[in-house]
Amino acid sequence: MPMQDPHVRSGNFNEVALGYTLELAQAEARRCLQCKKPTCQAGCPVEVDCKAFIREVAEGRLDEAYKVIKVTNSLPAVCGRVCPQEKQCELRCKLNPTGQPIAIGRLERFVADSYYAVNPCDAITGGDDCKLLREDLKVACVGSGPSSLTAAGYLAALGVSVTVFEALHEVGGVLTYGIPEFRLPKAIVHTEVEFLKRMGVVFKTNWVVGKTVSIQDFFDQGYKAVFIGVGAGLPKFLNIPGESLLGVYSANEYLTRVNLMRGYKFPDVDTPVAAGRQVTVLGGGNVSMDAARTALRLGAEKVTIVYRRTKEEMPARLEELEHALEEGVILENLAAPVAFNGDEKGHLRSLTVQRMELGEPDASGRRKPVPVEGAFFDIPTDLAILGIGTGPNQVLLRETPDLTLNKWGYIKADPETGETDIPMVFAGGDIVTGAATVVLAMGAGRKSAREIARRLGLL
Amino acid sequence: MEELVSTTILKKRILIPGRVTEMTLDAPEIASKAKPGNFVILRVAEDGERFPLTIADADAGKGTITIVYLVLGKSTAILDSLGEGDAVLDLCGPLGRATDIHKVGTVICVGGGTGIAAMHHIAKGHAQAGNKVVSVIGARSADLLLFEEELSKFSHEVLIATDDGSKGQKGFVTQVLKERLEADPDVKEVVAVGPVPMMRAVAEVTRPFGVKTVVSLNSIMVDGIGMCGACRVRVDDSIRFACVDGPEFDAHKVDFGELMMRLGSYVPQEKQSYKCYCECHGKES
Numbered sequence: 001m002p003m004q005d006p007h008v009r010s011g012n013f014n015e016v017a018l019g020y021t022l023e024l025a026q027a028e029a030r031r032c033l034q035c036k037k038p039t040c041q042a043g044c045p046v047e048v049d050c051k052a053f054i055r056e057v058a059e060g061r062l063d064e065a066y067k068v069i070k071v072t073n074s075l076p077a078v079c080g081r082v083c084p085q086e087k088q089c090e091l092r093c094k095l096n097p098t099g100q101p102i103a104i105g106r107l108e109r110f111v112a113d114s115y116y117a118v119n120p121c122d123a124i125t126g127g128d129d130c131k132l133l134r135e136d137l138k139v140a141c142v143g144s145g146p147s148s149l150t151a152a153g154y155l156a157a158l159g160v161s162v163t164v165f166e167a168l169h170e171v172g173g174v175l176t177y178g179i180p181e182f183r184l185p186k187a188i189v190h191t192e193v194e195f196l197k198r199m200g201v202v203f204k205t206n207w208v209v210g211k212t213v214s215i216q217d218f219f220d221q222g223y224k225a226v227f228i229g230v231g232a233g234l235p236k237f238l239n240i241p242g243e244s245l246l247g248v249y250s251a252n253e254y255l256t257r258v259n260l261m262r263g264y265k266f267p268d269v270d271t272p273v274a275a276g277r278q279v280t281v282l283g284g285g286n287v288s289m290d291a292a293r294t295a296l297r298l299g300a301e302k303v304t305i306v307y308r309r310t311k312e313e314m315p316a317r318l319e320e321l322e323h324a325l326e327e328g329v330i331l332e333n334l335a336a337p338v339a340f341n342g343d344e345k346g347h348l349r350s351l352t353v354q355r356m357e358l359g360e361p362d363a364s365g366r367r368k369p370v371p372v373e374g375a376f377f378d379i380p381t382d383l384a385i386l387g388i389g390t391g392p393n394q395v396l397l398r399e400t401p402d403l404t405l406n407k408w409g410y411i412k413a414d415p416e417t418g419e420t421d422i423p424m425v426f427a428g429g430d431i432v433t434g435a436a437t438v439v440l441a442m443g444a445g446r447k448s449a450r451e452i453a454r455r456l457g458l459l
Numbered sequence: 460m461e462e463l464v465s466t467t468i469l470k471k472r473i474l475i476p477g478r479v480t481e482m483t484l485d486a487p488e489i490a491s492k493a494k495p496g497n498f499v500i501l502r503v504a505e506d507g508e509r510f511p512l513t514i515a516d517a518d519a520g521k522g523t524i525t526i527v528y529l530v531l532g533k534s535t536a537i538l539d540s541l542g543e544g545d546a547v548l549d550l551c552g553p554l555g556r557a558t559d560i561h562k563v564g565t566v567i568c569v570g571g572g573t574g575i576a577a578m579h580h581i582a583k584g585h586a587q588a589g590n591k592v593v594s595v596i597g598a599r600s601a602d603l604l605l606f607e608e609e610l611s612k613f614s615h616e617v618l619i620a621t622d623d624g625s626k627g628q629k630g631f632v633t634q635v636l637k638e639r640l641e642a643d644p645d646v647k648e649v650v651a652v653g654p655v656p657m658m659r660a661v662a663e664v665t666r667p668f669g670v671k672t673v674v675s676l677n678s679i680m681v682d683g684i685g686m687c688g689a690c691r692v693r694v695d696d697s698i699r700f701a702c703v704d705g706p707e708f709d710a711h712k713v714d715f716g717e718l719m720m721r722l723g724s725y726v727p728q729e730k731q732s733y734k735c736y737c738e739c740h741g742k743e744s
Contacts, residue, residue, distance in 0.1 A: 167684050169502055169509070169549040177686075206551040208684055212488050233686040237698050244693060244717050246724050253687035261508065261681065267735055269506035270533055271681070272728035346720040393685050395703055 001106045006326040010296045013181045013264065016323060017081070020110040022060070029058035032102050035094055040104060043092035045443030046073045046150075050089050050104050057107055066115040069108060074153035074196075075146060075442060077188045080109025082179060083439045084317050133161045133200045137456055138223045140165060142209045142396070145173020146438045147229030147429030149196060150445035151452075156199040158458045163223075164196075165207040167395075170260060173231055175438070177260040178252070180290050182297070183320075186259075210399035215425060225424045225452045228411065229445055232430035233393040237386060238282070242340030247274055247348030251283070251291045251387040258294055276383025279303045280351050282337055284314035288387030289321060292329045295383065304330045304379060306337060308356055308369040334358070336369065338376060340384060350378045390435050403427075410434055418448030426452060466547040469523060474605055479529050479573055480539055481515070487522030489514075489552045495584030496558030496675065496707055499526065500683040502549035503537045510534050511680050511702075513577035513652070514553060516609075524552075527576030527605070532729050533736040540740075554683050555706045558673070562589045563647040567639060568614075569595045569632050569661055571653025575605040577675060578652040585650070586613035593618065593646075595635050597657075601626035633660045640668045647671065651710065655719050662710035672710035676701045679724060693717050 002018040009016050032054045040050040049068050056065035069076045085105035093101035137160045141148040144166040152162045170176050172189040197203065207213060218226050235250035237243055257263040263273030279295040281288045284307035292303045307314060310333045314321060335353040342348050355375035358367035392409045404412040404421040411420055411427040418426040428444025430436055453459045470483035489499065498513045516525035528535050558581045566585045570578035575596050586592045594610040597620040604619065604626065611617045619627025620635045628635055640646055649672040651661040658674040665672040678690035678701040685703035692701050693714035699705065
C-alpha cells in the first residue's frame, strides 16, 4: 500500500498510509485463495466474513463488500487502520506461512473509504429503512469510544432508542483524544459517528456518568439497559524523583492536548503543548509510538524511546514501530528510568536511566529485565512522555459502589454476556479487560449489545 | 442528533468592575447533583481550552449554578464577553469530590480573592450541616471584597482583613485566623480557598494548633475527569489528581512549592494568548 515518504510525513499530521487504488485493491483481493474452510474470520474479534468481502472486492463490487463487512463491524474504516491484523485475521490467513498473507486490513480500509453507504439502513438491515425506533426501548451507552459506538450501532439497527453519553466535549473516546490524526484521521471518526446519528442514535457530550447522572438515574428515567464502555483512562506514573517537573507528561495528557485540543495549532487554538527539542518517551507500546511520532511532527530534533527490554519484546505493533523508526525515532533499549532532573525553575533537563540486561523469563513469558549494577547514564531531555500504561478511571466506579470489580480494579463482567453484577448493566472494552485494542473493545460492545437485544425480546 | 446540556447565562452580575463577575447559569442536571467543593469545566470557544471553575453556589430547585471568575486571561475574557441569554459552549460537571462535611462544631472558613466565592459554597454546606461557621475573608482593599453579604446570611460571624485597613482588620487573613484560634480552642476545622501563598500560610498557621485544615487546589487541568494527570499534586508524598482525588486535600500534607511551580507551566503561552486576544479586541491586557 502506498505510504507518505518518511521524511515528508514526519513533518505533517496527514495520514501516513495513502491507501489502495482500485487496481491495487483488486490485485490484492485476487490473491485470496477463497479457502473452502476459511480460518481468517475466526481470527477477527467481530467475526468479519473476510472471504466473502474479499471476493466482492476482487470482482469490483465494493458496495456488496461494504455490506458484508458492515453486518458485523460497525467501524470498518477505523478497524482497517488500527486493528493489529497481523495478530488476528492475517495471522490465520492460509497464505501467512509464505510471509505474504492477504492484506485484509488494508482491503477493509479501502472498502470502507470508497463506499461510505449512502443509506446506513441499507447496509445494516438490507432494507431502505431502519426499523422505526421504539421509544419504549431506551438503552444508555456510557462513553463514546469503540465499544460503545459498536453497541449503539448494533442496537439502533434493531430499533432501540440509544443515547450515548460522552464526558468530553467531542465524541469518539480514545479514537478522538488518543490516536493521532496521522494514524486515524478525525474525519473518519466523524463519518462513523454521523452514520450512527442517521440511524437515530443520540449523542450527549459533556455528560460525566457518575457525576452528571448516575446509573440508577438511567433506570429511573426509563432506560431498560446500560452499557458501560468508558475505557481505561487513568494514566500511570512511575513514582520516581522529579516526575512533577515541568516537561513531564503522561502520554494521555500529551496526546489529549494534541489530538482533542489541537494544541499543535497554538496560538491559533488556546491549549498549549510543550514542543520539546529533545524528547524522551517511556514505554514500548502503541501509545508510546504515537507520542514519539507526534513529537517529531511538532518539530523535535531528537526523539528517543526508552524501553526496559529489547525491541523483540516491545508490545507495539511491528508496523507502528517500523513507521516510527523510518521517521527517525531512536530506540534506547534495555534502559529503565530512575529519576527526572530539572533546573532551578523546575524545567526538565535530563532523565537518568539504568542499563538493564535480560534475565530469566517472567510470568508473561518475556525475559525479565534485570538492572546492571552501577550502570547509570543521563539522557538530556526537555520533554518526557510516559507511555507506561493506564489503569481504571475511578470517576464512575466510585459513584457506583454496586459494581463489583476484579482484583485489578476493572469491572467484573460475565465473559459470555458482558453483564455486570448489577442486572441489565453491561460493560465491555478496556474498563473490563484493561488496556487492549480497539477491535477487542468492539467485540465486547457487540457481545453485550446482542445480549441486551435478546433480553429486550428483539432476537 | 446531538443534545447538549443547557448552559444559558441567566444572570450576570459584576462584583468588582473590570475584574470579578458572577454568572448564574441554567444547568439543571449539574445543579441537581452539585455539592459544596465541586467544580465545573468550561469551554467558551470552538478553539478554546477546557478550564475549571469552582461552583460558588447551586440551586437544585431553580436548576441553576453560580460561578465567579476573575478575568485573568483569554478564556475568562471570552467568558466575560458573554451576556445574559448567551450560552456557554461547553459546561461539564459537577466534578471533583465533594467537601467532606460533618457536624463537628465550629468551622472557620477562610477565603481570599475569588477564592471567597468558592469558599462560600463550602461554608454554606457546613452551616447547613449544623456547624457554627466563622468566615474570614480578605482582600487588598474594601472594594475588592466579595460575598460579604452572602456569607453573613449563614455565618455566625464574618471577619474581614484588608491589606490597607480600609475595612476590618489591617493585614492578612492569617493574622485574623491565628488570633481566633488562640482565643477559641473549640475550632474543629479550618477550610481555606484562595491564592496558593494564602493557603500555604493558612496551613502553617493552623499546624501548631493541630486543627484539621482543608484547602481547595486550583491546579491546571485539561479533561478534569482523571484522564491526563496535568493537575497532579503531591500530597503526603504521593501523586494525587486534583480533579478526581481532590480538589480538596489536607493542607498540612500538600506540597505547595510543587503546586506553585506547576501552576507556572504555561505562563508565557497564557500571556501570548491573552495579548493576541486583547490586540484583536482593542483591550488592554
